[in-house]
Amino acid sequence: MPTTARAHTNIALVKYWGKRDPQLMLPQTDSLSLTLDRFFTDTTVTADRRLNHDRFTINGQAVDDKNTNRLTAFLDLVRQLAGTDTRFNVASTNHVPTSAGLASSASAFAALAAAASREAGCHLSRRELSRLARRGSGSATRSVYGGLVEWHRGTNDQTSFAEPLMEKVDFPLEMLAIVIDASQKKVSSRTGMQLCVETSPFYPEWRTIVESDMTNMKAAIANQDINRIGQLAQENALRMHALTLSADPGYTYFEEGTMRAMRLVDTLNANGLHCYYTMDAGPNVKLIYNSKDRQQIIDQLAPVFGKDKLIVAKPGPGVSITQL
Numbered sequence: 001m002p003t004t005a006r007a008h009t010n011i012a013l014v015k016y017w018g019k020r021d022p023q024l025m026l027p028q029t030d031s032l033s034l035t036l037d038r039f040f041t042d043t044t045v046t047a048d049r050r051l052n053h054d055r056f057t058i059n060g061q062a063v064d065d066k067n068t069n070r071l072t073a074f075l076d077l078v079r080q081l082a083g084t085d086t087r088f089n090v091a092s093t094n095h096v097p098t099s100a101g102l103a104s105s106a107s108a109f110a111a112l113a114a115a116a117s118r119e120a121g122c123h124l125s126r127r128e129l130s131r132l133a134r135r136g137s138g139s140a141t142r143s144v145y146g147g148l149v150e151w152h153r154g155t156n157d158q159t160s161f162a163e164p165l166m167e168k169v170d171f172p173l174e175m176l177a178i179v180i181d182a183s184q185k186k187v188s189s190r191t192g193m194q195l196c197v198e199t200s201p202f203y204p205e206w207r208t209i210v211e212s213d214m215t216n217m218k219a220a221i222a223n224q225d226i227n228r229i230g231q232l233a234q235e236n237a238l239r240m241h242a243l244t245l246s247a248d249p250g251y252t253y254f255e256e257g258t259m260r261a262m263r264l265v266d267t268l269n270a271n272g273l274h275c276y277y278t279m280d281a282g283p284n285v286k287l288i289y290n291s292k293d294r295q296q297i298i299d300q301l302a303p304v305f306g307k308d309k310l311i312v313a314k315p316g317p318g319v320s321i322t323q324l
């Protein structure tokens, strides 16, 4: 019987940017994110004893050799857990608004971890699932849970997992993605973060900054203080991006449109319409604001970026086994 899981992507408010152990996928720092309702992956896994290698499709297309190797290595971990050598047929569909460039390995590996482990006969706890998803992609560790989620960096495979801070977000925190460029990113997160760890003179400082950002962000969440959450997320994102600028060779994920969005948000803020920005390993900008201000913010952004480039997302749920 096939098993299907659905997982939603997440956007970090305190970013994960660097590994301490690339083999075990242990991060350098803790991180904290918001799982979103709007972007998700459905993955169906079918154990098939007749196969002599795993087979993968994403949105109906066969995946290339590099990704096949990465996905097979992940399924090897699942087989190890389950004590089986069965091969799997994996069909994954990303539900992301057309060519938004926001597809994420977070939802992909969280859904694959859930569907494959269940199909292999393992009934993992959510903590075990979070640890397993981590081995596929760091940010997937957090997508096991809904709402506001903390990933403890831990010191080994057992202790590096995510936990929910607030699974059901009961205050009006919202995000809006401005799609600046939907094409493939030029420097992958994996390569980019490793370069920063190895070459940015500011990297040691980043570790210290994240410690205080985690403390301050958790306090802001406890106070349901959306402006403070936004301010902290914006500062944290800028400092993460300062690592890319200060790497050797230095580079940036920002494009002209990214800068335009940042400046516009600064102006809105100065005029009393509170919203804050965060960027990940790409040029797209995500705004953080109180949902009551959504329409006013859209009215200001739409003439500059186009209404079809603005995607509103609310807090979303954790991973689940689904029947399609």
Ligand code: 2P0
Binding pocket: 010, 011, 012, 014, 015, 016, 017, 025, 031, 105, 106, 136, 137, 138, 139, 140, 189, 190, 279, 280, 281
């Ligand atoms: C994050 N990002 O915390 C950070 C902020 C992007 C910027 O996690 O190498 O795809 O698979 O662990 O998780 C993107 O990196 O990287 C990411 P791997 P991943 O969300």
